[in-house]
Amino acid sequence: MASETFHAAVAVATLCAAAMLAAGAVASPEEGCRKHVAKVTEYGAVGDGKRLNTAAFAKAVADLSKHAGDGGAALVVPRGRWLTGPFNLTSHFTLFLDEGAEILASQDMDDWPLIAPLPSYGRGRDAPGPRYSNFISGSNLTDVIITGRNGTIDGQGQVWWDKYRAKELKYTRGYLLELLYSDNILIYNVTFKDSPSWNLHPTYCTNVTISGVTILAPVHSANTDGIDPDSSSHVKIEDCYIVSGDDCVAVKSGWDQYGIEFNMPSQHILIRRLTCISPTSAMIALGSEMSGGIRDVRAEDNTAIDTESAVRVKSGVGRGGFVKDIFVRGLSLHTMKWVFWMTGNYGQHPDNSSNPNALPEVTNINYSDVFAENVTMAGRMEGIPNDPYTGICISNVTANLAPHAKKLQWNCTDVKGVTSDVMPEPCPELRGEEGKSCAFPEDELAIGPAELPKCSYYYY
Known part of the structure; x- marks a missing residue:
């Protein structure tokens, strides 16, 4: 009887293995794998970098979406160069890029349909009216994972940057990844490069984790922000490496009157162990589109190299909204134009218009435990006349100056706050209060x- 049971078990196992092989891909036994797995070649995709695979990606996602209620599904992209136009994701879904896999965005603009502008922006960011589709998109999704063995999603953005700078685009460029009204998002162990514009844009989302992600773009490419949480809540960005032509991370919440009316803040955001290279922009920017408000942002143990500024507040008359309860500690900065920069202009x-009475509230901004070297200027702190930035706290800061540093190390207007143990000595507007330690939750x-x-997912 024992022998018969053993042989029956072997037969069942053999049948299961055969079924998985027939499916083309299988999941590893770790907990959390999707129940249904397929590879993109099963839908006719060819990874030669030349044939367009838009229909194959669309068919794969549509087919796998049928399993959302039955353990979810994973689409495996194997080694190869998979050229495609924009495509959407679905819920309870994993996009898994194997080692050596590259998803390439089509450079033919006819493959990028036009979509509506975001309601909190009212128009395209580059130009009035609609905007080009994002490369990878999704709306009203839950439980979405983008991961793999550090495969690459390549926006092939040079053609877009050239046309943008030549003023040859009628519409706003798409982003490499934009998810709207979605929750429970995981993005990790994957590389994004050469986006037409912003790279990762979670918008109106909750519970987003972006971990161990590499984002690459030429440092003089146009508006290639790394990660832009926008009117989103509970976002964690950790252990990421970003080289960018714009801000490495930019927290946003809508643009002027449209953002004020939409009224959805970005809040409860954690940014840690980020490494940033961005010679013309900030490691972390708060704004400039912040009209729905930004609160409770926590940045710690972050590193910037050859970057214009560290954690920068960007706002102005007409923005409205607020930036408050910002907590920064543990910065390591190497070759910086400014250590501290706040901008109210x-x-x-x-629409070339704004409400002059829509003044932002900027308050309770905390920086502590900062080391910087090869610094041109310690602080450029510019609030707004009759609307000063208040509650600024800076403590335990050492900024070692570059050989040709500015003689004036702090330039402060329309700001109020306190400092403690800060070198070079701050401006009078940030009065000294020895022993003061700035807050961190x-x-x-x-x-x-x-x-x-x-x-992990394996394919055959």
């Missing part, structure tokens, strides 16, 4: 899973 406005933000899934 951002002048870009939709003691509670932990609960965002995403305690551990990232270890699931």
Whole structure:
């Protein structure tokens, strides 16, 4: 009887293995893997970097979406160069890029349909009216994972940058990844490069984790922000490496009157162990589109190299909204134009109009434990006349100057705050208060899973 049971078990196992092989891809036994797995070649995709695979990606996602209620599904992209136009994701879904896999964005603009502008922006960011589709998109999704063995999503953005700078685009460029009104998003162990514009743009989302992600673009490419949480809540960005032609991380919440009316803040955001290279922009920017408000942003243990500024507030008359309860500690900065920069004169406005009475509230901004070297200027702190930036706290800062540093190390207007143990000596507007330690919350933000899934997918 025992022998018969053993042989029956072997037969069942053999049948299961055969079924998985027939499916073309299987999941590793780790907990959290999707129940249904397919590879993109099963839908006719060819990874030669030449044939367009838009229909194959669309068919794969549509087919796998049928399993959302039955353990979810994963689409495996194997080694190869997979050229495609824009495509959408679905819920309870994993996009898994194997080692050596590259998803390439089509450079034919006819492959990028036009879509509506975001309601909190009212128009395209580059130009009035609609905008080009994003490369990878999704709306009203839940439980979405983009991961793999550090495969690459390549926007092939040079053609877009050239046309943008030549003023040959009628519409706003698409982003490499934009998810709208979605929750429980995990993005890890994957590389994004050469986006037409912003790279990762979670918008109106909750519970987003972006971990161990590499984002690459030429440092003089146009508006290639790394990660832009926009009117989103509970976002964790950790252990990422970003080289960008614009801000490495930019927290946003809508643009002027449209953002004020939409009224959805970005809040409860954690940014840690980020490494940024951006010679013309900030490691972390708060704004400039912040009209729905930004609150409770926590940045710690971050590194910037050859970057214009560290954690920068960007706002202006007409923005309205607020930037408050910002907590920064543990910065390591190497070759910086400014260590501290706040700007109240951002002048870009939709429809070339804004409400002069829509003044932003900027308060309770905390920086502590900062080391910087090869610095041109320690602080450029510019609030708004009759609307000063208040509650600024800076403590335990050492900024070692570059050989040709500015003689004036702090330039402060319309700001109020305190400093302690800061060198070079700050401006009078940031009065000294020795022994003052700037605030940082003691509670932990609960965002995403305690551990990232270890699931891998294998194909045959």
